[in-house]
Amino acid sequence: MHLPDNKSKIVCTIGPASSSEEVLRELIIEGMNVARLNFSHGDIEDQRAVIRRIRKLSAELNRVVAILADLPGPKIRVGTFEKEPVFLKKGEKVTLTSRDVVGTETLIPVNYDRLSNSVQAGKPIFLNDGFIQLQCTGTEGEDVYCDVVVGGPLSSNKGLNLPGARIYIDPVTKRDLEIVDFALEEGLHIFGVSFIESGEDIRKLRDHAIRKGKEIFIISKIEREKAVRSIESIMAESDGIMIARGDLGVEIPIQDVPIVQKNIIHRANLLSKPVITATQMLESMIENIRPTRAEATDVANAIIDGTDAVMLSAETAVGRHPVETVRTMVSIARSTEVWRANTKEGLTLMKKALNRMNPGVEDMISMQVNDALQVLPVRYVVTPTVSGKTARNVSRFRPDRWILAFSRNPHTCEQLALQYAVHPTFVPELKGDWENMVIDYLKMSGAAGPGDMFILTQGQPSGRGRPGGTNLLKFIQVE
Ligand SMILES: Nc1ncnc2c1ncn2[C@@H]1O[C@H](COP(=O)(O)OP(=O)(O)OP(=O)(O)O)[C@@H](O)[C@H]1O
Ligand SMILES: CC(=O)C(=O)O
Ligand SMILES: [K+]
Ligand SMILES: [Mg+2]
Numbered sequence: 001m002h003l004p005d006n007k008s009k010i011v012c013t014i015g016p017a018s019s020s021e022e023v024l025r026e027l028i029i030e031g032m033n034v035a036r037l038n039f040s041h042g043d044i045e046d047q048r049a050v051i052r053r054i055r056k057l058s059a060e061l062n063r064v065v066a067i068l069a070d071l072p073g074p075k076i077r078v079g080t081f082e083k084e085p086v087f088l089k090k091g092e093k094v095t096l097t098s099r100d101v102v103g104t105e106t107l108i109p110v111n112y113d114r115l116s117n118s119v120q121a122g123k124p125i126f127l128n129d130g131f132i133q134l135q136c137t138g139t140e141g142e143d144v145y146c147d148v149v150v151g152g153p154l155s156s157n158k159g160l161n162l163p164g165a166r167i168y169i170d171p172v173t174k175r176d177l178e179i180v181d182f183a184l185e186e187g188l189h190i191f192g193v194s195f196i197e198s199g200e201d202i203r204k205l206r207d208h209a210i211r212k213g214k215e216i217f218i219i220s221k222i223e224r225e226k227a228v229r230s231i232e233s234i235m236a237e238s239d240g241i242m243i244a245r246g247d248l249g250v251e252i253p254i255q256d257v258p259i260v261q262k263n264i265i266h267r268a269n270l271l272s273k274p275v276i277t278a279t280q281m282l283e284s285m286i287e288n289i290r291p292t293r294a295e296a297t298d299v300a301n302a303i304i305d306g307t308d309a310v311m312l313s314a315e316t317a318v319g320r321h322p323v324e325t326v327r328t329m330v331s332i333a334r335s336t337e338v339w340r341a342n343t344k345e346g347l348t349l350m351k352k353a354l355n356r357m358n359p360g361v362e363d364m365i366s367m368q369v370n371d372a373l374q375v376l377p378v379r380y381v382v383t384p385t386v387s388g389k390t391a392r393n394v395s396r397f398r399p400d401r402w403i404l405a406f407s408r409n410p411h412t413c414e415q416l417a418l419q420y421a422v423h424p425t426f427v428p429e430l431k432g433d434w435e436n437m438v439i440d441y442l443k444m445s446g447a448a449g450p451g452d453m454f455i456l457t458q459g460q461p462s463g464r465g466r467p468g469g470t471n472l473l474k475f476i477q478v479e
Contacts, residue, residue: 001404001423001425001445001446001447002062002063003402003423003447004031004330005330005334006031006330006333006334006337007333007337007398007400007402007420007421008303008307008308008309008310008333008336008337008420009033009034009308009309009310009417009418009419009420010031010032010033010034010309010310010311010312010326010329010330010333011032011033011034011035011036011068011276011278011309011310011311011312011418012027012032012034012035012036012311012312012316012322012326013036013037013038013070013311013312013313013314013315013316013317014035014036014037014050014054014316014317015038015041015042015314015316015317015318016042016317016318017316017317017318017319017320017322018316018317018322019046019049019050019053021053021057023322023323024050024053024054024057025057025061026323027316027322027323027326028057028058028061028063028065029061030323030326030327030330031326031327031329031330032065032326033064033065033066033309033417033418034065034066034067034068034309034417034418035050035054035065035066035067035068036067036068036070036192036311037050037051037067037068037069037070038070038313038317039069039070039071039072039179040070040072040075040077040157041157041317044179044182048182048186051067051186051187051188052186054067055067055187064413064414064416064417064424064425064426065417066190066414066415066417066418067188067190067414068190068191068192068219069179069180069183069188069190069191069192070191070192070194070221071172071176071179071180071191071192071193071194072173072175072176072179072194073171073172073173073176073193073194073195073196073221074167074169074170074171074173074194074195075159075194075195075247076110076111076112076115076159076160076161076162076167077110077111077157077158077159077160078096078103078108078109078110078111078127078154078156078157078158078160079100079101079102079103079108079109079110079111079156079157080102080103080109080156080157081102081103081104081154081155081156082102082103082104084154084155084156085153085154085155086103086104086105086108086153086154086155087105087151087152087153087154088105088127088132088134088148088151088152088153088154089148089151090148090149090150090151091147091148092106092147092148092151093106093137093145093146093147093148094106094107094108094134094146094148095107095108095143095144095145095146096108096109096110096115096125096134096143096144096146096160097109097110097115097142097143097144098110098111098112098113098114098115098116098142099142099143103156108154110160112160112167112169113142114168114169115142115144116139116140116141116142116143116144117168118162118165118166118167118168119136119139119144119162119165120136120165121136121137121138121139122135122136123135123136123162123165124136124149124163125144125146125160125161125162126160126161126162126163126250127154127158127159127160127161128152128154128158128159129158129159129246129247129249129250130161130249130250130254131150131152132148132150132151132152132154133148133149133150134146134147134148134149135147135149159246159247161247161250161251163225163250163251163252164225164251170201170204171193171194171195171196171197171201172193172196172201172204172205172208176193176205177205177208180205180208180209180216181212184209184212184214184216189214189215189216189217189411189414190216190217190219190414190415191205191216191217191218191219192219192221192242193205193218193219193220193221194221194223194244194247195221195223195224195227195247196220196221196224196227196234197224197226197227197230198226198230198233198234199230199233199234199236199237202218202220202234202237202238203237205218206218206237215411217239217240217411217415218237218238218239218240219238219239219240219241219242219274219276220234220235220237220238220240220241220242221242221244221278222234222241222242222243222244222248222260222264223244223246223247223248223251224247224248224251225251225252228248228252228260228264231263231264231267232267235267235268235271235273238273239273239274239415240268240273240274240275240276240418241264241268241273241274241275241276242275242276242278242311243260243261243264243265243275243276243277243278244278244279245257245261245277245278245279245280246278246279246280246313248260249279261277261302261305262305265277265302265305265306265307266305266306266353268306268308269306269350269396270350270353270354270357270396272389272392272393272395272396273392274308274309274392274415274418274419274420275306275307275308275309276307276308276309276310276311276418277302277305277307277309277310277311278310278311278313279311279313280295280298280313281295281298281299281302281310281311281312281315281329282295282296282299282312282315282325282328282329283295283314283315285315285319285321285324285325285328286314286315286318286319286320287319287320288321289321289324290328291328296328296332299329299332299333299336300332300335300336303332303333303336303337303340304336304340304345304346306346306396306398307420308395308418308419308420309418309420310329310333312325312326312329337400340398340400341400344374345398346397346398347370347374347397347398350396350397350398351367351370351397354367361469361470361471362389362390362393362469362470362471363393365390365393365457365470365471365472365473366390366393366394366396366397367397368473369381369394369399369455369457369473370394370397370399372455372473372475373399373400373401373455376453376475377453378401378453378454378455378475379401379447379448379452379453379454380401380402380403380404380442380447380448380454380455381394381399381401381402381403381404381454381455381457382403382404382406382438382454382455382456382457383403383404383405383406383456383457383470384405384406384407384434384438384456384457384458385405385406385407385412385416386407386408386409386412387409387412388405388407388412388415388416388419389470390405390457390459390470391403391405391416391419391422391424392416392419392422393470394457395419395420395421395422396420398420398421399421400421401421402421402422402423403421403422403423404423404425404438405422405423405424405425406425406427406434406437406438406441407424407425407426407427408426408427408428408429408430410426412424413425413426425441434456434458435456435474435476438454438456438476439476439478442454442478443478448478449478450478450479451477451478452477452478453475453476453477453478454475454476454478455473455474455475455476456473456474456476457470457472457473457474458470458471458472458473458474459471459472460472
């Protein structure tokens with residue numbers, strides 16, 4: 001059994017810098033728990049090859065690596081340029097157009113055919129994650145006239161944001177559904193859904209999968225102001241959350257991002273749903289071998305906020321040092337977690353918040369597990385699990401001991417790769433009972449020896465043939 005030194009989970013976006021077998025292998029060895037494939041980029045056959053490579057390596061290295069398929073959604077992007085990058089200069093005029101043209105310094109194609117309906121004269125338009133700012137001065141047919149307010153270099157396919165504007169594209173597009181079908185055929189089931197605005201958007205995607213006979217795990221990407229406002233209904237319908245700070249930081253005032261991040265993480269923790277903090281975490285490592293102090297602190301603070309996972313985007317997709325970046329992230333996580341273990345940061349807060357919201361039996365079990373960890377020399381928490389719920393409930397208190405989640409469902413194992421301090425293990429079949437299986441497994445793998453204590457959570461059937469949920473907690477000493 002391989003137990004890493006860090007309990008925060010690492011998500012890496014896979015792109016040209018990381019899709020080879022050699023780099024993928026190193027990323028997995030260094031601590032990548034989740035590979036994110038951004039279906040906005042790269043062609044589908046390349047993505048298929050990457051999926052198969054990851055599956056092969058994960059079997060070979062005996063590590064659970066989840067694959068997160070990130071759907072493009074209604075993201076508005078610029079088209080392609082004749083020569084790139086083009087440089088937009090402050091004070092100059094440019095035209096954005098939904099006509100199908102090749103881009104130049106003064107005429108920029110955009111992939112959204114109702115662009116001129118969505119813009120408003122006097123309102124800002126942002127390009128390239130907000131680095132370039134234009135101001136709309138008027139429209140004519142499919143063309144939108146703009147002044148450059150903040151200039152900069154622009155290359156093909158970069159994003160365009162119209163904060164607060166009405167966008168006439170459904171958050172789950174026809175193209176998204178085609179990608180979902182492809183991904184399901186490849187055996188994927190974890191999806192990142194971009195630009196969702198309500199719980200209804202999520203149901204649409206889930207229903208689509210159900211019609212194909214599949215159950216999927218939906219991670220809602222919070223990247224619009226409307227999503228921040230409907231966070232409650234979105235969380236209720238989602239299996240997990242991503243704070244997609246790239247688009248979010250353009251769509252809402254940048255100064256609001258830190259507090260939105262804290263609030264969303266706390267709510268997700270209370271609901272025991274995994275939360276990923278994403279974008280620009282170690283951005284300068286795209287070029288440099290070391291991060292800035294601010295970036296190192298950002299990773300640490302996201303972990304202190306209670307995030308389950310931290311994500312790398314361009315750093316691993318197109319950066320110069322993908323493996324070194326993962327190593328850096330792991331070392332920041334480890335050091336932050338040592339501090340957390342010493343201060344019990346988070347535990348008290350979570351207990352207080354849970355007590356305020358009518359805890360049920362499963363909440364009480366998870367709370368008592370964490371209380372026991374404070375006083376007894378317990379080595380592991382062992383949670384046999386069907387859906388992953390028990391492991392997630394224990395995880396939200398951010399314990400300093402590993403939660404060993406044994407499951408006969410390979411999808412559950414993959415989902416738990418996102419969850420703080422949870423180490424999922426797939427058990428194809430169970431001979432005898434969990435207790436003996438776990439003891440044998442821990443002994444055989446060298447993870448525990450005579451005298452070691454672990455906690456086993458169990459679900460005792462309610463006595464009337466109904467499964468009872470987790471309602472027992474047992475202390476076991478290995479003989
Ligand atoms: N499969 C890929 N092929 C080529 N480039 C990629 C790939 N995946 C990511 N990238 C590059 O890495 C950059 C950062 O990745 P990221 O996933 O954040 O994409 P994005 O387009 O900025 O935004 P979003 O995540 O909102 O779709 C992208 O701008 C793109 O240039
Ligand atoms: C990850 C992503 O989509 C964003 O940060 O915008
Ligand atoms: K995307
Ligand atoms: Mg985004």
